[in-house]
Amino acid sequence: MADLDDDGVPASLIFRRGYSYTYNDLILHPGLINFPADAVDLSTRLSRNIHLAIPCVASPMDTVSEAAMAVAMAALGAAAVVHCNTEAHIQASIVRAAKSRRLPFVSSVPIFSLASTPSLIDFSGHDYALVTEGGDSLSKLVGVAVAADAANSPVPVSEYMRAAPRSASASFDFEQAAAFLDDEGLDYAPLVSEEGEAIDLITSKDVERIRSHPKLGKPSLGADGKFIVAASIGTREDDKRRLEQLVQAGANAIVIDSSQGNSTYQIDMIKYAKKMFPEVDVIGGNVVTIAQAQNLIASGVDGLRVGMGSGSICTTQEVCAVGRGQATAVYKVASYANDQNVPVIADGGISFSGHIVKALTLGASTVMMGSFLAGSHEAPGAYEYKDGHRVKKYRGMGSLEAMTKGSDARYLGDTLKLKVAQGVVGTVADKGSVLRLIPYTMQAVKQGFQDLGASSLQSAHDLLRADTLRMEVRTGAAQVEGGIHGLMSYEKKPF
Secondary structure (H helix, E strand, O other): OOOHHHOOEEHHHHOOOOOOOOHHHEEEOOOOOOOOHHHOEOOEEEEOOEEEOOOEEEOOOOOOOOHHHHHHHHHHOOEEEEOOOOOHHHHHHHHHHHHOOEOOOOOOOOEEEOOOOOOHHHHOOOOEEEEEOOOOOOOOEEEEEEHHHOOOOOOOHHHOOEEOOOOEEOOOEHHHHHHHHHHHOOOEEEEEOOOOOEEEEEEHHHHHHHHOOOOOOOOOEOOOOOEOOEEEEOOOOOHHHHHHHHHHHOOOEEEEOOOOOOOHHHHHHHHHHHHHOOOOEEEEEEEOOHHHHHHHHHHOOOEEEEOOOOOOOEOHHHHHOOOOOHHHHHHHHHHHHHHHOOOEEEEOOOOOHHHHHHHHHOOOOEEEEOOOOOOEOOOOOOOEEEOOEEEEEEEOOOOHHHHOOOHHHHHOOOOOOOOOOOEOEEEEEOOEOHHHHHHHHHHHHHHHHHHHOOOEHHHHHHHHHOOOOEEEEOOHHHHHHOOOOOOOOOOOOOO
């Protein structure tokens, strides 16, 4: 006689067997569908006090998260963590730039002074540039230079600049800015803050481009009405000054960035940050075991990053033989952290939407993505062509290239004479804009939750803890069968 108890295995039994499982090792069983996919609620928490509309976080990597990524993710209801692989004042300026606007993009048009003599190259591919008295954003805005008007032989920009049209408020969201251009009959308008700082410029082309993407959802906004932006720091003494600058710049959360977070250095930094800035959420990590999580939670963290060696460009498990399969790590840490009201960020191992479904179902509140977002329009860096493909550089923070800029402190290697890489440098294909990538990905995640019979993230966690959710470990053959197979050729277009 068939026994329903033998029809799949609850997570509590699977993760008791002593194996280190990845996302691909597991397959989730379907549940009862009694709601439409669009009704699935993916709202969640980044940390103890920060709420997001969707469970996505951009990783603090220097080829992933700067101002453009931060505003795009916040506009979508997600968040980004600005990397710390640069000087503290530069990182703080990136945070301020992201916090100073409500539009889902950063155009970063050049700013010239009245006396400057820019050539067409100085426009850096932009159609327009702002002109201020002193050539910086804090000087009085006096005009707009059009690249098409630039002479072949450089002449002062004052000779051909156009009078600045009426400025739009930098606090305008996308719809307000679009309406402003339409009402004023303008092709472009400078964005100026309440303090008079020239923040950026919006054009009618920008409006058309944004409207070609799925409609923006509920943005991630802090108590001040500005975009939620997180930033990372290390665990060294000079990171205390960095922390102060980031808080002054308006960072909503501080992520202490370390490949192995269970250290006295991080514990001391957590305690210092919570003492000096109790209003700012502090996220610790990375951890992969309950013992690690206990130490950081006892120190006062408001969130935990989980993952060690699971990223596509990370070689920590190969080089150091330390880490854990990401599915096991997420389940184990979340099983403890959730009882302490500490949200878990599943960091690493995300290649497609199914991995996101698994990470969230196993107890994570959000997923952190590096390679998934690298190569997008919003990721730092310039596109190049390699073997006929349009690509961008993507590098691990443990790569020797990144370490030369300071990321070796993340691996506690900044004081060592001999540097050993725990990451690589590579390229990733052009993914287009995250304003398109993330909405389609979240739709796929909603459909996955619908198949599970979970109408919300909380519902999925409840099914997990009640042992109602069933799953199985897949054999190698089952993994092959679950992917594309048996074709001579195919074209894969996810959306």
